[in-house]
Amino acid sequence: MSVILLGTAACGGEDQPAGTEFEWRVDRFDDIQVLRYRVPDFDSLSLEDKMLVYYLSRAALCGRDILFDQNCRYNLPVRRTLEAIYENAEADRSCGQWPAFEKYLKKVWFANGVHHHYSGDKFIPEFGEDYFDTLVASTPAAKFPDDYGTPDELIAIVRRVIFDPEFMPVRVNQQEGADMLLTSAMNYYEGVSQKEAERFYERMADPRDNTPVSYGLNSKLVMGEDGKPVEMVWKIGGMYSPAVEKIVYWLEKALEYANPVQKASIEKLISFYATGDLVEFDQFNILWVQDTLSTVDYVCCFTEVYGDPLGLKASWESMINFKNIEATRRPETISANAQWFEDNSPIDDRFKKKEVKGVSAKVINAAMLGGDCYPSTPIGVNLPNADWIRRDYGSKSVTIQNITDAYDQAARGNGFLEEFMLRAEDRERIEKYGSLADNLHTDLHECLGHGSGQLAPGVKGDELKNYGSALEEARADLFALYYIADPKLMELGLVPSMDVGKAEYARYIMNGMMTQLVRIEPGKNVEQAHMRNRKLICEWCYEQGRADNVIEKVVENGKTYVVVNDFDRLRELFGRLLKEVQRIKSTGDLAAGRALVEKYGVRVDPELHGELLERYAALDIAPYSGFINPVYNPVMDNGNIVDIQIEYPESYVDQMMEYSRHWSYLPSKN
Ligand code: ZN
Numbered sequence: 001m002s003v004i005l006l007g008t009a010a011c012g013g014e015d016q017p018a019g020t021e022f023e024w025r026v027d028r029f030d031d032i033q034v035l036r037y038r039v040p041d042f043d044s045l046s047l048e049d050k051m052l053v054y055y056l057s058r059a060a061l062c063g064r065d066i067l068f069d070q071n072c073r074y075n076l077p078v079r080r081t082l083e084a085i086y087e088n089a090e091a092d093r094s095c096g097q098w099p100a101f102e103k104y105l106k107k108v109w110f111a112n113g114v115h116h117h118y119s120g121d122k123f124i125p126e127f128g129e130d131y132f133d134t135l136v137a138s139t140p141a142a143k144f145p146d147d148y149g150t151p152d153e154l155i156a157i158v159r160r161v162i163f164d165p166e167f168m169p170v171r172v173n174q175q176e177g178a179d180m181l182l183t184s185a186m187n188y189y190e191g192v193s194q195k196e197a198e199r200f201y202e203r204m205a206d207p208r209d210n211t212p213v214s215y216g217l218n219s220k221l222v223m224g225e226d227g228k229p230v231e232m233v234w235k236i237g238g239m240y241s242p243a244v245e246k247i248v249y250w251l252e253k254a255l256e257y258a259n260p261v262q263k264a265s266i267e268k269l270i271s272f273y274a275t276g277d278l279v280e281f282d283q284f285n286i287l288w289v290q291d292t293l294s295t296v297d298y299v300c301c302f303t304e305v306y307g308d309p310l311g312l313k314a315s316w317e318s319m320i321n322f323k324n325i326e327a328t329r330r331p332e333t334i335s336a337n338a339q340w341f342e343d344n345s346p347i348d349d350r351f352k353k354k355e356v357k358g359v360s361a362k363v364i365n366a367a368m369l370g371g372d373c374y375p376s377t378p379i380g381v382n383l384p385n386a387d388w389i390r391r392d393y394g395s396k397s398v399t400i401q402n403i404t405d406a407y408d409q410a411a412r413g414n415g416f417l418e419e420f421m422l423r424a425e426d427r428e429r430i431e432k433y434g435s436l437a438d439n440l441h442t443d444l445h446e447c448l449g450h451g452s453g454q455l456a457p458g459v460k461g462d463e464l465k466n467y468g469s470a471l472e473e474a475r476a477d478l479f480a481l482y483y484i485a486d487p488k489l490m491e492l493g494l495v496p497s498m499d500v501g502k503a504e505y506a507r508y509i510m511n512g513m514m515t516q517l518v519r520i521e522p523g524k525n526v527e528q529a530h531m532r533n534r535k536l537i538c539e540w541c542y543e544q545g546r547a548d549n550v551i552e553k554v555v556e557n558g559k560t561y562v563v564v565n566d567f568d569r570l571r572e573l574f575g576r577l578l579k580e581v582q583r584i585k586s587t588g589d590l591a592a593g594r595a596l597v598e599k600y601g602v603r604v605d606p607e608l609h610g611e612l613l614e615r616y617a618a619l620d621i622a623p624y625s626g627f628i629n630p631v632y633n634p635v636m637d638n639g640n641i642v643d644i645q646i647e648y649p650e651s652y653v654d655q656m657m658e659y660s661r662h663w664s665y666l667p668s669k670n
Contacts, residue, residue: 074114380442
């Protein structure tokens with residue numbers, strides 16, 4: 001819910017001004033490309049705000065070890081052993097198995113551990129155990145970490161983690177039937193079964209409490225000596241204390257440059273790190289979410305719970321950022337006109353909200369990424385996560401413009417559009433307006449789509465069961481699709497041309513019917529809610545408009561394409577489907593909802609799928625991207641900082657080694 005990941009494989013962007021050569025991609029290995037992002041407008045911040053960004057950014061770098069340890073309790077000794085070899089081994093680095101060893105280390109850095117950052121599967125090394133032993137033998141013993149038992153014990157466990165495929169094979173196992181905790185490699189529980197953990201937290205929760213704390217969020221649950229589970233709380237004086245102390249140190253420095261509103265939230269956060277009291281965590285979030293006016297903002301705590309099979313314990317992450325004032329006018333305008341959009345929506349009048357409030361949304365530039373936002377980072381976030389705080393105080397919905405821009409720029413010229421989009425006019429519109437269309441779609445989806453409409457009396461909202469999230473995403477997407485081609489957007493000054501809508505339609509149909517399938521393994525069906533939603537919308541419109549050829553499948557030179565022939569009719573179809581999906585949600589019509597998803601959103605045509613996978617593979621595009629951070633250098637005069645200058649480093653390996661050397665605070669065993 002709270003993290004928005006990049007949904008499309010590629011799209012166009014604004015033209016790069018001539019003479020500004022900037023190398024976006026700094027590394028490429030396995031299924032990964034590492035990019036850089038720029039921080040536009042940093043120079044125009046006030047010195048106070050620059051200082052605030054500078055000190056918060058240092059806090060952002062202090063939690064990297066926490067995440068490594070949270071992902072698996074052997075990650076830190078593995079990383080440090082590999083780094084010791086990387087720096088000190090006497091080995092021929094140009095040939096043999098060295099490149100495979102280096103690739104493995106790059107993957108471990110990228111995933112913050114030995115499991116793939118997205119799939120959660122453990123990496124399979126492409127170098128042999130014998131080779132590993134020769135590397136160890138040629139590395140001076142004193143270079144290995146000395147805080148993980150004897151040297152032999154250290155190497156034995158590192159070898160087992162890397163080479164034994166049966167040992168901790170997945171980070172998060174959510175397969176039904178298995179004990180999800182005992183079969184997952186994540187380090188949020190130890191020696192505690194799923195039943196024991198569930199009982200432990202069920203006993204804490206009071207079902208009548210409508211402002212519950214986020215039980216278990218900031219601790220590891222371990223089996224105590226008395227045979228009862230006990231929480232090891234992440235706080236000063238508790239687990240992860242050495243790293244938490246550093247985070248707090250820099251947060252305290254940042255306080256000096258914070259305005260009173262920021263000061264209140266940062267002080268509360270510091271206090272939470274000191275006590276570990278989850279009531280203070282909620283108080284912090286309430287202060288934080290109400291600060292919508294400050295330029296500089298931050299995430300710097302235990303935040304998302306995707307890494308815990310039970311969804312309780314939060315990984316540490318950080319994103320320091322500041323408002324992109326120019327781009328923020330877009331979601332602000334949309335939110336300010338929320339009632340007009342609701343009133344003119346093609347849904348049944350009885351399902352329209354009489355009074356609708358757009359979600360407060362802003363566009364930001366990321367200035368520093370840390371923990372679970374680094375190197376792989378979301379393109380948007382919506383926080384805080386506690387439902388009752390969202391209900392009572394709202395949430396901040398944020399799109400990260402400089403990260404999306406970097407994705408766009410790096411995707412230019414990768415051949416994707418040329419391969420999958422048949423018509424030159426569609427490609428040109430996407431080159432020109434694809435970036436804006438993407439951003440507008442996200443704004444309409446997030447600021448209005450999810451919040452629009454109302455349930456019929458007596459309907460609770462959970463009637464659609466496991467089809468609920470795909471249908472909810474479809475509802476928000478259809479809202480966005482319907483309005484992105486509305487003349488109202490021209491009137492509001494949000495689009496310079498109706499071609500923006502056409503660009504979005506052509507891209508959406510291509511993605512929903514074809515290109516998103518490249519993320520699916522051969523023989524599998526569509527499972528993920530966002531993907532089901534896109535497929536269902538496109539396939540339904542294809543079928544409904546078939547008599548008039550609204551969307552057409554074209555085969556040329558043995559390659560399949562889909563093209564939109566009639567943009568106006570397609571918009572009508574989006575409106576009709578929006579009306580139906582809203583009816584399904586408002587009345588809780590499970591049978592109709594299930595039929596829609598099952599008929600249009602799930603099944604993959606194996607022949608088309610095979611063709612798409614082959615064409616995509618030939619492009620050799622890295623499916624996953626991540627980023628290295630800029631560096632902020634203080635400019636001194638007479639012992640005072642008079643400015644902060646930004647620098648964009650060029651080496652992924654150097655940044656990783658630098659962080660491991662100078663921003664690493666935890667022992668190998670926690
Ligand atoms: Zn959504």
